Amino acid sequence: xxxxxxxxxxxxxxxxxxxxxxxxxxxxxxxxxxxxxxxxxxxxxxxxxxxxxxxxxxxxxxxxxxxxxxxxxxxxxxxxxxxxxxxxxxxxxxxxxxxxxxxxxxxxxxxxxxxxxxxxxxxxxxxxxxxxxxxxxxxxxxxxxxxxxxxxxxxxxxxxxxxxxxxxxxxxxxxxxxxxxxxxxxxxxxxxxxxxxxxxxxxxxxxxxxxxxxxxxxxxxxxxxxxxxxxxxxxxxxxxxxx
Amino acid sequence: xxxxxxxxxxxxxxxxxxxxxxxxxxxxxxxxxxxxxxxxxxxxxxxxxxxxxxxxxxxxxxxxxxxxxxxxxxxxxxxxxxxxxxxx
Numbered sequence: 504x505x506x507x508x509x510x511x512x513x514x515x516x517x518x519x520x521x522x523x524x525x526x527x528x529x530x531x532x533x534x535x536x537x538x539x540x541x542x543x544x545x546x547x548x549x550x551x552x553x554x555x556x557x558x559x560x561x562x563x564x565x566x567x568x569x570x571x572x573x574x575x576x577x578x579x580x581x582x583x584x585x586x587x588x589x590x591x592x593x594x595x596x597x598x599x600x601x602x603x604x605x606x607x608x609x610x611x612x613x614x615x616x617x618x619x620x621x622x623x624x625x626x627x628x629x630x631x632x633x634x635x636x637x638x639x640x641x642x643x644x645x646x647x648x649x650x651x652x653x654x655x656x657x658x659x660x661x662x663x664x665x666x667x668x669x670x671x672x673x674x675x676x677x678x679x680x681x682x683x684x685x686x687x688x689x690x691x692x693x694x695x696x697x698x699x700x701x702x703x704x705x706x707x708x709x710x711x712x713x714x715x716x717x718x719x720x721x722x723x724x725x726x727x728x729x730x731x732x733x734x735x736x737x738x739x740x741x742x743x744x745x746x
Numbered sequence: 747x748x749x750x751x752x753x754x755x756x757x758x759x760x761x762x763x764x765x766x767x768x769x770x771x772x773x774x775x776x777x778x779x780x781x782x783x784x785x786x787x788x789x790x791x792x793x794x795x796x797x798x799x800x801x802x803x804x805x806x807x808x809x810x811x812x813x814x815x816x817x818x819x820x821x822x823x824x825x826x827x828x829x830x831x832x833x834x
Binding site: 520635722730 | 830
């Protein structure tokens with residue numbers, strides 16, 4: 504294998520490993536996004552169904568049965584808190600969705616590449632710059648993206664836990680028919696499942712964000728290296744020998 | 747995305763990767779990088795001055811292509827990112 508081929512292979516190998524890595528990150532974001540969306544929709548469906556049952560008199564909240572008017576006020580408060588938590592999940596969906604759309608748009612593999620000199624992958628840099636733009640947009644001095652994602656992680660745990668916990672308080676639909684009762688139990692179990700998935704993926708995303716945050720200053724250094732490059736043909740940066 | 751917010755490494759690496767696959771015209775780069783004309787010209791001038799891209803004239807149309815030196819620099823960029831993902 505001659506030197507030129509080695510160089511090309513090195514470039515393609517780098518692109519290939521990055522492409523695989525970015526695909527993995529994208530998959531992680533997609534799983535997180537999907538679990539959050541399903542959690543959101545199920546919670547929304549659950550609360551709509553429950554409100555319908557209360558208003559049509561098919562069920563009386565357990566708290567109202569025990570504490571009367573005070574119980575009703577508490578139930579209204581619980582429902583309001585639940586709604587706010589659901590809206591909060593919706594905001595997270597928009598946040599992660601924005602990145603997935605950008606990432607998917609930039610990352611694509613060109614299979615029909617007949618020119619030997621060019622690499623078969625493109626969008627690698629675009630994917631990185633999309634991430635970088637995301638950092639610039641959402642990472643402020645006081646609230647860095649890492650902090651923001653940590654807040655989301657906390658809310659994921661906190662709100663998810665309370666959504667699940669508070670739903671157990673309104674799970675008993677009492678006089679509603681069996682079909683509705685079974686549906687609500689199924690929705691509740693699905694809620695629990697998707698909450699756990701979103702929680703696990705949140706932890707992984709947090710790790711990724713920390714890694715990216717450390718990477719960007721290095722890329723800035725790369726740009727500085729370019730500025731310092733001489734006008735001659737010699738390359739001052741280290742060349743990596745492919746295996 | 748506003749061009750003013752973009753870092754140098756973002757713009758330079760993008761142009762190098764765009765011109766790696768095929769010869770690109772300034773108009774094409776202008777559209778894909780979403781930069782202002784002046785910023786695109788400035789970027790091309792910089793990369794040309796460092797011999798990272800070459801200017802080619804095809805049918806009276808000026809096109810840009812990443813040089814071997816540009817490929818090396820881009821490879822270095824990829825390696826930097828790769829190194830961070832290897833640190834697990």
